[in-house]
């Protein structure tokens with residue numbers, strides 16, 4: 001189902017409402033905004049977190065290229081990525097709480113179903129919320145233990161394909177105070193302690209093959225001009241001691257990149 | 266046993282003590298100190314109680330203690346019959362102490378940022394936020410490793426005074442303009458902390474119970 | 475930071491401190507509407523306010539009034555007097571000054587939050603509201619043209635612990651009164667004396683468009699509670715609101731009524747936004763960003 005259509009519909013509804021309220025000019029602006037929404041962001045899939053880190057019944061703040069998003073999960077099912085803004089009075093939905101499969105806004109408790117539609121308005125318990133009230137939901141895919149989102153309305157691109165490996169396990173999300181370009185260069189230059197064979201199956205995705213058994217998947221999340229998230233999964237690293245060592249190594253990777261040249265934070 | 270807490274509701278340091286008093290189900294009296302706008306913690310009367318002019322202070326009979334971390338240890342040592350809140354086993358004790366000191370030290374940068382934003386304290390806010398972020402990263406790194414090891418508390422397999430001491434200013438960080446975006450392990454630990462029996466929230470901690 | 479050129483905003487009285495903030499002879503520096511100012515306590519009950527230039531040199535002297543536990547000043551010819559709030563003159567009232575608290579948002583988000591009952595069950599859970607009773611009954615809103623104020627009347631909400639004096643749940647009656655773009659107050663049922671109302675004010679000092687100080691002086695009918703505990707109650711409530719206020723997006727107030735989705739419970743907010751828009755104010759609004 002097309003979420004952006006929902007949003008565009010909500011805009012249209014607001015435009016209609018504006019006209020009812022006698023505010024024709026606002027109605028016109030609303031129409032323009034709905035067209036702008038449809039144009040949306042760049043058509044690509046961006047890693048926004050590790051699936052295992054987003055526990056059932058929780059909502060989290062995520063920033064992608066300066067855009068605030070809420071990453072949340074109901075009692076069960078896949079995680080969702082929404083604009084971090086409640087349609088009612090703008091409260092960030094990453095502060096919300098989960099009840100009965102709905103994300104409830106912390107401010108006035110409005111509830112939104114998994115498709116983004118508003119399903120409850122506690123101030124008016126008898127009122128069935130108009131179908132057009134809708135949170136800004138984005139496309140999400142869970143693959144390799146990583147949650148990916150496409151913020152564009154087009155969504156022709158596919159989630160990066162990584163052949164051969166099927167048993168990815170989550171390792172760690174790093175947030176590095178460097179640009180994505182500097183982080184990618186740092187990932188390439190890092191000494192993994194074994195002969196490394198790098199591959200970049202997609203922009204902002206890096207795969208490192210270490211020996212015959214081990215692979216690392218590092219997927220970048222541009223946060224701000226000078227901050228980048230890196231969501232890391234591994235294959236072939238299973239013993240707890242090895243996984244602990246790997247996480248420590250990834251912390252060192254982050255520290256090495258930040259210690260390198262480039263503007264400090 | 267008569268416990269009396271010199272308390273200011275909005276103080277994260279006092280909240281540390283109130284949390285443990287609650288977890289241990291201890292009854293106590295509160296002496297509310299008008300920290301703001303009254304600045305009574307700097308009054309001559311209060312300086313006679315704590316020459317540092319800081320809250321919290323706990324009185325336990327004739328014993329008078331300042332410093333939230335010291336008070337947590339005292340309460341756990343004296344009143345927690347299970348010994349869990351302040352573990353004595355050599356494998357855990359040192360780690361608990363280490364993070365307890367971290368709570369009274371590095372994490373207090375988040376308290377400084379909060380006092381700046383809320384009450385207008387005159388300090389270098391950018392420096393305070395940077396220091397707080399640096400401290401949060403260190404704790405997030407630790408908790409990420411704990412998750413891999415199958416654990417969810419700072420030390421051992423149950424909450425300790427280290428968790429209690431670290432919780433308030435991490436949870437209240439937003440009050441000082443410090444976001445939790447970069448700390449996934451910390452966010453999950455904050456959620457787990459709320460499940461401790463007798464947990465009480467505080468203004469500024471934005472989760473709905 | 476530069477002083478705003480918004481003539482409407484400049485023509486309002488704004489809070490800039492409270493009496494007794496410093497000892498006699500002392501002063502404090504602060505900012506209103508982007509303008510650096512210095513307030514000096516010249517005598518026990520006397521204050522002077524001057525603008526400061528970039529080098530910290532005092533410039534012109536500004537009008538000052540000390541009322542309602544606040545010091546007010548204005549950068550221009552005020553277009554209206556300070557409001558009359560008679561409760562502050564009643565001899566048996568407890569006047570409570572809770573200082574001021576910094577909030578990073580637009581002044582009008584603060585006013586709207588104060589005017590809003592629908593958030594009580596979620597933000598002030600088990601104090602001013604409970605999740606079992608979330609309904610906002612319809613209430614009346616009017617623009618009183620003769621004083622250019624907005625009044626919301628016949629408001630009521632179920633409250634588990636309405637004030638420091640409350641000993642149980644009650645249906646609390648509210649009247650709200652928006653007195654200027656930067657000031658609002660409410661009258662609410664006094665616990666145990668339904669004939670009288672507690673008066674609670676919110677005066678905003680806009681330092682800049684999304685950088686405010688909030689003052690909440692109160693004139694209460696309560697012979698029992700300690701001053702500490704009344705301040706404590708008010709600050710506890712306000713810090714719950716502050717989490718919301720600092721996390722509303724955008725921080726600037728959208729005056730375009732279709733930018734957000736109001737319901738019947740928001741008719742106070744809708745009337746307020748319309749009134750702001752008609753006043754021509756743009757300081758702290760998103761419309762200016764679009765213009």
Ligand SMILES: N[C@@H](CCC(=O)N[C@@H](CS)C(=O)NCC(=O)O)C(=O)O
Nearest residue numbers: 276277278318319320321332333334
């Ligand atoms: N080391 C003390 C510090 C506590 C602290 O900073 N308390 C604040 C209130 S939250 C205070 O009293 N500050 C006043 C001051 O330090 O002058 C502790 O952990 O208890």
Ligand code: FES
Nearest residue numbers: 086088089105108
């Ligand atoms: S702002 Fe989200 S419910 Fe009101």
Ligand SMILES: [Fe+2]
Nearest residue numbers: 587597598715
């Ligand atoms: Fe509120």
